[in-house]
Amino acid sequence: MQVGSLSDDELLVRIDSAAQSAECYGLVTEAQVCAYLELEIVHGQDFDMTANTFWAGRVLRNPRLSGDQKVEALENYELFRG
Numbered sequence: 001m002q003v004g005s006l007s008d009d010e011l012l013v014r015i016d017s018a019a020q021s022a023e024c025y026g027l028v029t030e031a032q033v034c035a036y037l038e039l040e041i042v043h044g045q046d047f048d049m050t051a052n053t054f055w056a057g058r059v060l061r062n063p064r065l066s067g068d069q070k071v072e073a074l075e076n077y078e079l080f081r082g
Contacts, residue, residue: 014045015037017045018036018037018040019033019036019037021036022037025048025061026066026067026070027060027067027070027071029067029068031071032067032071035071035074035075036071039056039078043056048060055077056077059073060074
């Protein structure tokens with residue numbers, strides 16, 4: 001997703017939408033929501049449900065992980081997947 005092509009209003013709508021999606025996964029702090037938004041920008045709005053990023057959905061839907069643990073797992077995967 002190219003955020004530079006969005007108007008300020010469109011960007012605010014995307015941020016709000018991402019925050020709502022993040023909350024559904026137990027990501028509620030500003031840092032957690034920002035991490036979710038970053039993944040959405042990099043991988044697309046439905047990154048949590050696509051085949052290419054199945055790993056993200058598995059982490060996000062894991063009820064045994066706290067919000068911070070989910071963010072850490074997602075960031076670690078991004079860092080070391082290469």
